Amino acid sequence: xxxxxxxxxxxxxxxxxxDFLIQRTVKKIGVLETLAWITGSSAVIMIPIIIYRGIAxxxxxxxxLTLLGALTFVSGMLDFKALSIGKLSxxxxxxxxxxxxxxxxxxxxxxxxxxxxxxxxxLMIFIGIILxxxxxxxxxxxxxxxxxxxxxxxxxxxxxxxxxxxxSLAKTIDPMIAIWFPWLACGTLCIIxxxxxxxxxxxxxxxxxxxxxKLIALVSLxxxxxxxxxxxxxxxxxxxxTIAITESYIVIALILGVIINKEKIRPLQYLGAALAIIxxxxxxxxx
Numbered sequence: 001x002x003x004x005x006x007x008x009x010x011x012x013x014x015x016x017x018x019d020f021l022i023q024r025t026v027k028k029i030g031v032l033e034t035l036a037w038i039t040g041s042s043a044v045i046m047i048p049i050i051i052y053r054g055i056a057x058x059x060x061x062x063x064x065l066t067l068l069g070a071l072t073f074v075s076g077m078l079d080f081k082a083l084s085i086g087k088l089s090x091x092x093x094x095x096x097x098x099x100x101x102x103x104x105x106x107x108x109x110x111x112x113x114x115x116x117x118x119x120x121x122x123l124m125i126f127i128g129i130i131l132x133x134x135x136x137x138x139x140x141x142x143x144x145x146x147x148x149x150x151x152x153x154x155x156x157x158x159x160x161x162x163x164x165x166x167x168s169l170a171k172t173i174d175p176m177i178a179i180w181f182p183w184l185a186c187g188t189l190c191i192i193x194x195x196x197x198x199x200x201x202x203x204x205x206x207x208x209x210x211x212x213x214k215l216i217a218l219v220s221l222x223x224x225x226x227x228x229x230x231x232x233x234x235x236x237x238x239x240x241x242t243i244a245i246t247e248s249y250i251v252i253a254l255i256l257g258v259i260i261n262k263e264k265i266r267p268l269q270y271l272g273a274a275l276a277i278i279x280x281x282x283x284x285x286x287x
Contacts (some may be wrong), residue, residue, distance in 0.1 A: 004237035007229045008245040012280065013213040014226030016252020019092070020260075021219035023083045029208040032190055032198070037209065037216045039072065040187025042224040048182045055174050059179075065177070067184025068165045075162050076186065078155035086148025088257070092250045094152035096129045099247045101160035106239035109164065114240055118283060122244045125279040129250050131272025165242055166227070167234040175231035179224075209215065241283060248280040 025034045057065070058135045084089045103122065106112045114122065169178035194205065209216060226249075251273045258264075 002237070002243070004233045005245065006233070007233035007263070008237065008242045010281070011233060011242075012246045013252055014222050014229060015249035017256065018219060018223040018226050019088075019249065020256045021215065021222060022080060023088060025212070025215055025219050026080050026084040028212050029205065030201075031077060031084055032194060033205050033208070034080055034216075035073070035076040036187055036190030036194060038220045038223050039076070039183040040191060040192045041216075041220050043180055043184035043187050044182075045224070046089060046176065049079050049176060050180050053174065053176065055177055057173070057177070061169075061173055062181075064165070064169060066185055067256075068162065068169060068178070069182035069189070071158060071165065072182045073163050073186040073189045075155055075158040078151050078158060080154055082148040082151040084148075086152065088253065091148055091152045092129075092253065095156040095159065096126065096247065097125055097153065097156035097212050097251065098159040098163060099129070099243060101157065101248060102163040102243045103240045105160060105164040106167070106243070109168070111237060112240045113240045118241070118244075121279045121283040122240075125244055125248060125276050125283070128272040128275030128277075128279060129247065129267050131275065157283065162228075164239070164282035166231060166243070167239045170231040170235045170266070175235045176228065178231050179227050244283055245280045248276040253275045262278040 022034060022038075029037075079095070082095070099122075103114075107114075166178050166182075194202065198205070230242065230246060233246075254269065254273060
């Protein structure tokens with residue numbers, strides 16, 4: 001297994017922990033505020049490294065990176081809002097639509113090709129994710145129509161675009177720039193919005209941030225690590241393979257829910273977790 005695939009597994013682990021922490025953070029300080037801290041503080045932390053790397057950007061690069069920043073803002077808002085008002089299991093299931101969509105974009109844009117065995121493993125991972133997240137006994141209760149479902153669907157679609165453009169810019173410009181510049185743009189948008197349209201809540205934002213600074217610092221570092229792992233992994237490895245491995249982050253969130261939140265899971269969820277993890281490991285070994 002090469003370094004790129006090891007980094008992909010690192011992204012999977014950090015994304016799983018990150019989603020678990022994000023749900024806790026948005027309930028304590030708010031959706032926009034959480035997005036502002038994660039992207040803004042991470043962008044500031046990265047500035048010395050970006051200066052040291054000294055990579056020149058063309059006007060076209062800046063335009064594409066700014067577009068990615070806007071997509072990051074939209075996807076983050078949709079994702080965090082869906083997680084704050086809906087059930088984690090249902091929201092994560094719907095957002096898993098980003099897996100096939102991202103693979104499709106990689107195949108079309110990068111001329112990537114997967115073998116029959118790899119396609120079967122991707123299908124195995126996707127089925128595992130569904131089994132982990134869906135309560136089939138309650139389907140007649142229309143779980144997928146509960147609050148946050150539409151947001152989760154749109155979020156999954158936008159996240160597929162974020163995955164694709166992040167991979168494309170990591171390959172053509174630089175992995176760190178592909179994360180830093182869009183996050184700087186996203187963090188700036190968040191701060192402008194908060195200062196302009198949420199002035200009455202600004203004091204509460206400052207107070208909540210102070211009271212929960214440890215959680216904010218942790219979620220920011222974990223999420224930054226996840227995206228940097230992803231960017232460096234996809235720079236060297238095919239997008240299709242990388243995203244297939246990282247998408248099993250849902251299983252990590254499940255494990256944290258069981259261990260920390262003492263959640264009970266069904267036999268089918270154990271089966272799904274096993275399928276997703278085994279599929280991710282095997283596709284990483286054979287690729």
